[in-house]
Amino acid sequence: MIHRLTFRLFTILFVMSVFPRILLSGETPRPNFILIYCDNLGYGDIEPFGSTVHRTPRLNEMAAEGRRFTDFNVTAGVCTPSRASILTGCYSQRVGMHHNSRDGIVLRPVSPYGLNPDEETVAEVLKQSGYTTGCIGKWHLGDQPKFLPTRQGFDYFYGIPYSDDMTEAVGKRIGDRFNGNQWPPLPLMINDEVVDAPVDRDMLTVDYTEKTISFIEEHQDEPFFLYLPQAMPGSTSTPFASPRFKGKSKNGPWGDSVEELDWSTGEILDKLKELNLDERTLVIFTSDNGAPLATDVESPSRGSNKPFHGRGYTTAEGAFRVPTIMWWPGKIAADSRCDTLTSTLDVLPTFAAMAGIDYEPTQKIDGKEISSIILSDQHVEDRESPHSAYYYYSAEQLQAVRSGPWKLFLPLQNPGRHPHFKKNEGSEPLLFNVKEDIGSTENVAASHPEIVAKLTQLAEEARADLGDTGTRGTGQRTIGQVVNPKPQIKQ
Incomplete structure (x- = not known):
C-alpha cells in the first residue's frame, strides 16, 4: 500500500514538473x-x-x-x-x-x-x-x-x-x-x-x-x-x-x-x-x-x-x-x-x-x-476602423484629422511643411474622402459642413490631449535626456 501511494505521489510530481513544458512545446x-x-x-x-x-x-x-x-x-x-x-x-x-x-x-x-x-x-x-x-x-x-x-x-x-x-x-x-x-x-x-x-x-x-x-x-x-x-x-x-x-x-x-x-x-x-x-x-x-x-x-x-x-x-x-x-x-x-x-x-x-x-x-x-x-478568414473591406479618430501631426503642429473615409486639413495661420498649403495660405478647411478620392483632388468641405464640424471637434480633443503648436497637451510625457552626450566611436 505504501509503495502504491509513493508511486502515485511520484507520478503526480512528475506530471506537474513537465506539464508547463508540454504546454510550451505542444500544438499551440x-x-x-x-x-x-x-x-x-x-x-x-x-x-x-x-x-x-x-x-x-x-x-x-x-x-x-x-x-x-x-x-x-x-x-x-x-x-x-x-x-x-x-x-x-x-x-x-x-x-x-x-x-x-x-x-x-x-x-x-x-x-x-x-x-x-x-x-x-x-x-x-x-x-x-x-x-x-x-x-x-x-x-x-x-x-x-x-x-x-x-x-x-x-x-x-x-x-x-x-x-x-x-x-x-x-x-x-x-x-x-x-x-x-x-x-x-x-x-x-x-x-x-x-x-x-x-x-x-x-x-x-x-x-x-x-x-x-x-x-x-x-x-x-x-x-x-x-x-x-x-x-x-x-x-x-x-x-x-x-x-x-x-x-x-x-x-x-x-x-x-x-x-x-x-x-x-x-x-x-x-x-x-x-x-x-x-x-x-x-x-x-x-x-x-x-x-x-x-x-x-x-x-x-x-x-x-x-x-x-x-x-x-x-x-x-x-x-x-x-x-x-x-x-x-x-x-x-x-x-x-x-x-x-x-x-x-x-x-x-x-x-x-x-x-x-x-x-x-x-x-x-x-x-x-x-x-x-x-486573422479574419476573408477580405476585410467594410469593417469599421478601431480608430474613431486619426491624427496627422507635422512635428508640433496638428494639421489634419481623419474619421472613417473623411480627412480634414485644418485651417492654419502659419502652416509648417504642408502637402497642400503654401506659406501664408491655409485659412480655409480642406475635406477629402480619401476612400473614394484617393488622390485627394476634390475639396468637399463646402458641401459637408456637418463633417467639417465633427472633425474640427475631434481636433480640439487632440489638442487638449496631445498638444499643438505653442500648446502642451495634458497627455504629453517627457522625452529622455542625458547630460554631456558622447559620440559613438570605435574604441
Whole structure:
C-alpha cells in the first residue's frame, strides 16, 4: 500500500514538473514575430501595390500567401517619431519624440535626447513574458547608452544608431548646425559597442539579412520577436545596394535598393519555411513613411507614393499610408486584402494579445488590438476602423484629422511643411474622402459642413490631449535626456 501511494505521489510530481513544458512545446506554441520596417519605401514602390518599375517577385509571393493592407498608416512623415510610435503604441507627441529644440524633427548624432526609458516598448512587453528579442538595423531613437535598444527591451542589437545619411562628412559640411562638427564616422554597433566605422553602406541590406537568418536559427526553439528596421532605401538621393543588385534595376539606385529589400524578405521567409517555423511566425513588411519623391514628382527616381497624393516628410496620404503585407501561413488567409484603417500604433497591443499576454499598459497608449482584423478568414473591406479618430501631426503642429473615409486639413495661420498649403495660405478647411478620392483632388468641405464640424471637434480633443503648436497637451510625457552626450566611436 505504501509503495502504491509513493508511486502515485511520484507520478503526480512528475506530471506537474513537465506539464508547463508540454504546454510550451505542444500544438499551440506562442507565435514568433518579425517586423520588417523599411526606410522611406513608398506605397507604389513594390509590385503588390502597383509598381511597374521595380521587380519584387518575393513580395509578390508574400502577398499571394498573405494579406495586403491598403489603409495601413504611420503616425509621422519622418523617421524618429514614426519609429517611436511603432515600438510604444503611442503618437510621438505623447512620448515627446516628435520634436526637440536641438535636433528638430528627427534625432541627430550625439543628441542628448532619446526615447525615455520609462516608456514601455513592445520588446519589453514580450521579453517580460519569456520572448527573446532582437533589433537588427536602423534604430534612430537615441544614440546614447541609456537610449539604445538593449536598454529598451531588446536582448540583442546589431546595426546603426541613426540614419545612414548622418555621416561624418555630412556633419563637417553642416558645421555648427545640429553640432555637425561632433558627428563621428557612421558606426556599426553590436549591443552597446561600436565594432566598425564607417560602416560599408553598400552591404547593409546583405549584412542585416545574414544576421537575421542567424538570429532565427539560434532562437528557433523558443518564442522570439525580431525588429528589422532596414536602412534602405533611406534618405540619400542615391541609395545603396550590394554588387549583386547595384545597377541592375530599371530605376537607378532607388530601384536597386528596393529589389535588394525584396530579395532580403524572400531569404527570411525561406528560412522560416526550412525550419518549419512559418506556421507559427507572423511576419509584417511595411515602411516608416512614404517616399520623399524627386523634384519631378512623376519621376520614380526617389520613390513613388502613387496612387496617393504628396511626398514623404509631410502629412499627405502618400506620406502616412504605407505598403504593408502580413504573412502567417495557416493563420492569415492567402491572397487576401484589408481596406480598414489600421496603424503602426496597433502593433504593441496586438502582439501582446497574440502572445497570450494579459496586457495592461503602464501608461496611456493610442494603439488598438487588431488581431481579429489580421486573422479574419476573408477580405476585410467594410469593417469599421478601431480608430474613431486619426491624427496627422507635422512635428508640433496638428494639421489634419481623419474619421472613417473623411480627412480634414485644418485651417492654419502659419502652416509648417504642408502637402497642400503654401506659406501664408491655409485659412480655409480642406475635406477629402480619401476612400473614394484617393488622390485627394476634390475639396468637399463646402458641401459637408456637418463633417467639417465633427472633425474640427475631434481636433480640439487632440489638442487638449496631445498638444499643438505653442500648446502642451495634458497627455504629453517627457522625452529622455542625458547630460554631456558622447559620440559613438570605435574604441
